[in-house]
Amino acid sequence: xxxxxxxxxxxxxxxxxxxxxxxxxxxxxxxxxxxxxxxxxxxxxxxxxxxxxxxxxxxxxxxxxxxxxxxxxxxxxxxxxxxxxxxxxxxxxxxxxxxxxxxxxxxxxxxxxxxxxxxxxxxxxxxxxxxxxxxxxxxxxxxxxxxxxxxxxxxxxxxxxxxxxxxxxxxxxxxxxxxxxxxxxxxxxxxxxxxxxxxxxxxxxxxxxxxxxxxxxxxxxxxxxxxxxxxxxxxxxxxxxxxxxxxxxxxxxxxxxxxxxxxxxxxxxxxxxxxxxxxxxxxxxxxxxxxxxxxxxxxxxxxxxxxxxxxxxxxxxxxxxxxxxxxxxxxxxxxxxxxxxxxxxxxxxxxxxxxxxxxxxxxxxxxxxxxxxxxxxxxxxxxxxxxxxxxxxxxxxxxxxxxxxxxxxxxxxxxxxxxxxxxxxxxxxxxxxxxxxxxxxxxxxxxxxxxxxxxxxxxxxxxxxxxxxxxxxxxxxxxxxxxxxxxxxxxxxxxxxxxxxxxxxxxxxx
Amino acid sequence: xxxxxxxxxxxxxxxxxxxxxxxxxxxxxxxxxxxxxxxxxxxxxxxxxxxxxxxxxxxxxxxxxxxxxxxxxxxxxxxxxxxxxxxxxxxxxxxxxxxxxxxxxxxxxxxxxxxxxxxx
Ligand SMILES: [Fe+2]
Ligand SMILES: [Fe+2]
Ligand SMILES: [Zn+2]
Numbered sequence: 001x002x003x004x005x006x007x008x009x010x011x012x013x014x015x016x017x018x019x020x021x022x023x024x025x026x027x028x029x030x031x032x033x034x035x036x037x038x039x040x041x042x043x044x045x046x047x048x049x050x051x052x053x054x055x056x057x058x059x060x061x062x063x064x065x066x067x068x069x070x071x072x073x074x075x076x077x078x079x080x081x082x083x084x085x086x087x088x089x090x091x092x093x094x095x096x097x098x099x100x101x102x103x104x105x106x107x108x109x110x111x112x113x114x115x116x117x118x119x120x121x122x123x124x125x126x127x128x129x130x131x132x133x134x135x136x137x138x139x140x141x142x143x144x145x146x147x148x149x150x151x152x153x154x155x156x157x158x159x160x161x162x163x164x165x166x167x168x169x170x171x172x173x174x175x176x177x178x179x180x181x182x183x184x185x186x187x188x189x190x191x192x193x194x195x196x197x198x199x200x201x202x203x204x205x206x207x208x209x210x211x212x213x214x215x216x217x218x219x220x221x222x223x224x225x226x227x228x229x230x231x232x233x234x235x236x237x238x239x240x241x242x243x244x245x246x247x248x249x250x251x252x253x254x255x256x257x258x259x260x261x262x263x264x265x266x267x268x269x270x271x272x273x274x275x276x277x278x279x280x281x282x283x284x285x286x287x288x289x290x291x292x293x294x295x296x297x298x299x300x301x302x303x304x305x306x307x308x309x310x311x312x313x314x315x316x317x318x319x320x321x322x323x324x325x326x327x328x329x330x331x332x333x334x335x336x337x338x339x340x341x342x343x344x345x346x347x348x349x350x351x352x353x354x355x356x357x358x359x360x361x362x363x364x365x366x367x368x369x370x371x372x373x374x375x376x377x378x379x380x381x382x383x384x385x386x387x388x389x390x391x392x393x394x395x396x397x398x399x400x401x402x403x404x405x406x407x408x409x410x411x412x413x414x415x416x417x418x419x420x421x422x423x424x425x426x427x428x429x430x431x432x433x434x435x436x437x438x439x440x441x442x443x444x445x446x447x448x449x450x451x452x453x454x455x456x457x458x459x460x461x462x463x464x465x466x467x468x469x470x471x472x473x474x475x476x477x478x479x480x481x482x483x484x485x486x487x488x489x490x491x492x493x494x495x496x497x498x499x500x501x502x503x504x505x506x507x508x509x510x
Numbered sequence: 511x512x513x514x515x516x517x518x519x520x521x522x523x524x525x526x527x528x529x530x531x532x533x534x535x536x537x538x539x540x541x542x543x544x545x546x547x548x549x550x551x552x553x554x555x556x557x558x559x560x561x562x563x564x565x566x567x568x569x570x571x572x573x574x575x576x577x578x579x580x581x582x583x584x585x586x587x588x589x590x591x592x593x594x595x596x597x598x599x600x601x602x603x604x605x606x607x608x609x610x611x612x613x614x615x616x617x618x619x620x621x622x623x624x625x626x627x628x629x630x
Contacts, residue, residue, distance in 0.1 A: 038514045184514060335548040374546055374630035377577075392551035392572040395538040395614075403549040404540075413543045413629025415550060417614060419592060425524065426592070426612040428538065441513045443522040450526060456554040457530045 015055040020123035032121045038184035041249035045122030048244055051236035052128065059131060063138065066226050070142060073222045078149045087215040088283040089154070089493035090484055095147060095220060096156045096346040097281070098208055101173045101273060103143040104164040108177040110136035112192060116185040125244075128237050132193075135230040142226060146219040154489050156345045156480040163345055166460070167473050168451035169273070169337070171401045175448065176270050180263070182444075187259050189241040195263035198238030199304065201231060202296040203271050207278050207286065214284040246311040253312045258440070261316040265433035268297075268322050269400040276333035279359065280351060288362040289330045298323060318433040324409040327363050331371040336405045338378065339390035343465075345475045347484035350379045370412060387483055393452045398427045398445055399434035406430045422446070528611040535611040537604070539564070541573050542618040543629040550614065557605040561598045564615070578622045590616040 006014070023031055035042065054062075076082075086092065110133050117129035151157035164170045180191040196204075209224030211217075245252045275289040286292075297319075305315040334348075341348035351359065356375065359367045381388045394403035408414045418429040422442045429435040438445045454460050461472040469475045479488055494500060513520045528535050535557050540550030551572045555563065565584070573579055589596040592614050599607055609615065624630045 034516060037516050184516075187514075332548070335545065339548040370545075370628055370630070373624075373626040373628040377546065377625050377630070388546075388575065390547060390551075391575070392547075392553070394549040395540070395552045405545075405549045407545070413545060413624065415540055415542075415545075417540075417550075417593065417616075419614065423524075425527065426610070428612060428614065443513045443520055445522075446524045446526075447522040448525065452552050453526045453531075453536065456534065456536065456552075458532065 012053055012055055015057070016050065016127045017123055019127070028121065032119060034119045034185050035121050038186050039251070039255055040184075040186045040245060041251050042121065043248055045120075045125070047247065048122045048124040049240060050124045050128060051240040052131075052233045054131065054233075056131075059134075063134075066229075067138075067142075070222055070226045071145070074145060074149070074219055077219045077222075082218055083150055083153045084496050085216045085218075089489050090281065090347070090349060091211075091215040091217065091283050092150060092154045092489065093156070093346040093348075093484070094208070094211055094215075094277050094281040095150060095217065096154070097273060097277060098220075099143065099147045099157055100160040100163050100167070100345060101170055102204070102208070103140050103147075104161060104170075105173055105177050106136050106140035106143065108174075108181060109192060110134075110140065112177070112181045112188055115181070116188050119185040125241070128240075129189075132230075132234055132237060135227075135234070139227055139230070142223050146223040149219060153492065155476060155487070156347075156489075158476075159345075159474045162474055166451075167345060167475075168340075168343065168396075169402075171449065171451050172273065173270050175401050176266055179266065179444070186241075186245065189238075190245075190256060190259040191263040191266070193234070193238040194242045195238075195260060196267050197231070197234040198242075199264060199301060200267045200271065200297075201235065202300065203292060204274055205231065206296070207274050207292060210286045211278065211282045214286050215282060242308070243311075246308075246313065250312075257313055260313065261318060261433075262437050262440075264316050265318045265322075265431075265437065266400065268318075269402060269430075269434070272329060272333045272402060275330035276337065279330035279362075280334040280355075285358065290326045290362065293322075293326045318431075321409070321431060321433060325406065327366040328370070328407065328409075328412060331359075331363070331367065332405045332407065335371075335374065336394070336403050338388075340394065340403075341483060342389045342481055343469055343473075343475075345473070345480045347482065347487050347489060349484040350375055350382060366412070382483070382485070387485075393455065395428065396450050396452055397430035397434050398448055398450065399429055399437050400431075401448065401450060402430060404428070404430050526612070531611075535604075537564070537568075537609065538612070538614045539569060539572065540614065540616045541576075542616055544573070544576055544578070544619075544622075544624050546576055546625060546630045547573060550616075555604065557610070558603045560601055560603055561607065561609075562600045564604070565598075565600060569617075578619070578624070581622060582619050586620065588618040588620065590614075590618075 113129045113133035113136060117126050117133055120126050120129065147157060164174055180188050183191065205224065209221060212220035212224065242256065245256050278286065278289045278292065301315070301319065305313065337344055338348050338350070356372060360372065378388045396403055404415055404417070406416050408416045416430055418431065418435040420427050420429070420435060420439055427438055427445070429438060455462070455468055461467045466477060469481070470477045475481050484490055526536070531554055533556055534554035537553045537555050538550045539553065541547060553568050555568065570579070589598055591609060
């Protein structure tokens with residue numbers, strides 16, 4: 001064997017495609033048992049085009065360099081008490097939502113890509129998925145590290161992994177990923193690789209990362225930069241899987257179309273959390289949810305689906321429903337969290353007068369007409385010392401598991417109800433998308449772990465709601481939950497900045 | 511349709527069958543056009559409870575915080591059970607009038623249009 005250095009091309013071949021071998025004494029079906037059952041037909045794996053020409057050794061080198069820079073900034077952030085330099089302590093609640101709701105999805109993605117990275121019969125696809133799997137593991141680790149500093153100074157971060165598995169609103173992102181991971185390998189790739197990473201990522205990560213930038217959160221911004229090149233690779237993988245499936249066999253087209261319909265709707269419903277984060281939780285706003293949706297979904301998706309038309313793929317029918325909701329979504333979502341602020345592991349609040357004016361300006365057709373009167377009533381109740389909390393548990397959608405706070409767009413003050421009867425039992429939904437998803441695979445969704453029903457069944461501790469929230473969810477009651485006003489977070493923040501809470505000011509004045 | 515699964519004729523566990531609720535069934539109640547309550551609410555209630563329990567206990571417990579609640583004329587209320595128009599019988603049980611597990615009961619109060627007429 002010679003010692004001469006390999007050129008890039010040879011090295012790439014040897015470290016990826018050449019890892020494959022012929023199976024001489026075992027049947028391929030035994031080795032890749034999950035490749036057929038979804039009905040997808042693959043005729044030739046060698047047609048797979050590797051989306052990123054990266055070998056493991058250069059991957060390690062590259063990621064290690066990024067990591068070094070990242071951790072240097074985390075150190076500087078904590079030494080300089082960076083937590084004191086965010087715009088306002090209310091901002092930190094956006095990253096509590098991120099750590100409890102999104103970071104565990106990175107872990108789920110790691111696990112899901114590791115699984116499909118074993119199941120595909122083509123070595124190119126396997127290597128690409130394994131690399132994404134490692135990226136995702138890195139993402140969850142670096143996010144936890146980025147936020148661990150905030151955990152020292154703010155409430156609500158301490159039990160994020162435990163909460164992700166139990167708390168009612170976290171069942172929304174959790175069940176989304178559970179759904180994808182319990183599907184076959186090709187559906188997983190259309191769900192996460194294509195729909196989530198390619199189509200919807202700009203509506204999820206960009207708002208959180210630019211929200212961090214606008215609100216002085218250097219730790220999260222730096223994490224975002226460090227993940228950016230990974231995300232670019234994930235997007236190319238997402239697009240490659242779609243093109244590959246569609247080019248392999250025409251019978252794949254209707255299957256892929258149905259998966260795209262399903263997963264764009266599932267993903268969009270999860271983004272409800274992002275919509276309210278953008279419009280309500282950022283003290284310095286980046287842009288409204290509606291604006292972001294128009295740029296990153298309406299414009300981007302219409303050009304994408306124009307491209308895919310040559311394969312016979314069409315814009316999902318539910319896209320029109322999502323577009324119709326864009327002037328309502330964030331307000332309905334924040335109403336849900338304000339109603340159930342006693343049961344959330346982060347703080348909620350009513351927007352200030354100035355923030356309400358911003359909402360009126362951004363949502364001229366809907367905010368004053370439908371939402372302002374509600375919010376002003378809640379503010380009035382709060383000022384009277386009777387902050388409004390909804391005393392009764394909400395009805396949830398069987399598919400997306402979000403409280404049924406969405407309305408009929410033809411009649412926007414009427415709750416949108418959908419129902420199916422399957423095998424003698426009623427199932428209820430928030431939308432056509434969620435109902436159709438159930439109707440297509442009811443045996444999957446009869447198993448939904450619906451937080452409210454689980455409480456009624458006695459599976460979440462009890463008997464009192466305090467027991468569920470405190471012992472089972474591990475929310476520190478009176479500390480992590482309730483309104484931002486009067487919270488220990490607010491008191492600490494005011495202490496750092498020598499600010500008085502509004503209440504103290506009043507007391508001193510009288 | 512069947513689930514695409516590696517096992518044939520895949521059957522899922524019904525997590526919310528009525529037997530799991532210790533003698534109760536789930537009832538959802540929504541007050542149309544009053545979205546100060548962000549979503550319809552859910553109760554666990556015995557199927558042999560009389561409808562009066564819904565009227566006198568559950569509904570006031572859930573909705574009385576609304577300033578219009580006291581103005582409701584209960585004789586004028588329009589009811590829907592699972593999207594069908596419905597006339598409740600106060601003395602009959604839920605089961606006797608077809609209110610079964612995971613049913614949706616809606617009530618509308620024409621003339622009361624929510625906070626400042628906003629449907630909230
Ligand atoms: Fe990631
Ligand atoms: Fe990613
Ligand atoms: Zn839904």
